[in-house]
Amino acid sequence: MGAFTGLWRWRHNSLRRTTDLVEAWVACVAFLLLVLGAPATGLWAGLRADDGLQHAARAQQAERxxxxxxxxxxxxxxxxxxxxxxxxxxxxxxxxxxxxxxxxxxxxxxxxxxxxxxxxxxxxxxxxxxxxxxxxxxxPMRAGTARAHALFAGLFAASAVAVAAETARRTVVRGLIRRRYAELDLEWAGTGPDWGRAGTGC
Structure with missing residues (x-):
């Protein structure tokens, strides 16, 4: 999972760039969404779905x-x-x-x-x-059937949050990589005229 590998960019060293720090923060947010946001969303969605489906099941059992x-x-x-x-x-x-x-x-x-x-x-x-x-x-719908549907709803919601977090992280990282390459091209263009004349300062 890329969210874990991006955390190493927080390490202090002279070669760390701004884009490295941004990538580390993006990885941290994605990690929190995966370990906290996705389960919380799945639990919330599952409980809401179960409440609605159990109410519908009770209404059907009473009417039919x-x-x-x-x-x-x-x-x-x-x-x-x-x-x-x-x-x-x-x-x-x-x-x-x-x-x-x-x-x-x-x-x-x-x-x-x-x-x-x-x-x-x-x-x-x-x-x-x-x-x-x-x-x-x-x-009429049975209580166990309603609970099973609610469980699937919770799992789907949790998976959707996890996929969205990872997709957003990858999108941001791709943009950061393009920015790094652009900065490297600029640095390379400024260094190129000094080839073969190291130390001349010209």
């Missing part, structure tokens, strides 16, 4: 309830489902069926849902999740 649906018939595949890779994967794992189920107020509902049975027969029953209006919805 499982009901028993009864198969009416196997649904005809739609053209959109055949064209969508995600829908095609789901179709291989589940079977779309037209089913009936009761709403919370007891009124009948029907629609196209997916059954885990590969060959469902009319009259078979299976469980689905519905909202307060009786519409079929995905299963």
């Amino acid at each position: 309830r499982p009901v028993t649906a009864r198969v009416v018939r196997v649904a005809e595949p739609s053209g959109q489902a055949l064209q969508s890779p995600d829908a095609a994967d789901e179709q291989r794992l589940r079977t779309a069926v037209v089913a009936r189920w009761p709403a919370p107020d007891g009124s009948p509902r029907s629609g196209t849902v997916h059954s885990l049975d590969r060959d469902p027969e009319p009259g078979e029953t299976f469980r689905i999740w519905t909202d307060a209006e009786g519409r079929a919805v995905p299963a």
Whole structure:
């Protein structure tokens, strides 16, 4: 990691240039961002994401309830489902069926849902999740799933800070190197006319 190697430029010696000191400070800031900033940002982002996702999970668990649906018939595949890779994967794992189920107020509902049975027969029953209006919805998010998503969010945030710090350090160092070469060219240009006449002062 370049942030560590840049710290040596703080050493006192007669050859140290201003750009060396600047590079040392840049390396120090990058190092602090890596060891303190990135973990702190990841922790903060993870906690915020976990709080929001846990709230959403609790809301879903409170609003959604499982009901028993009864198969009416196997649904005809739609053209959109055949064209969508995600829908095609789901179709291989589940079977779309037209089913009936009761709403919370007891009124009948029907629609196209997916059954885990590969060959469902009319009259078979299976469980689905519905909202307060009786519409079929995905299963509510679990607390463990929400926590896992929050963990990934925290890791992503920490990685983003680390990558940004290293990218900024490299960008600054490249600029400093170009400046060093420019200063060296100027010094070399001033020294060149004295070649072969060392000590003449001309």
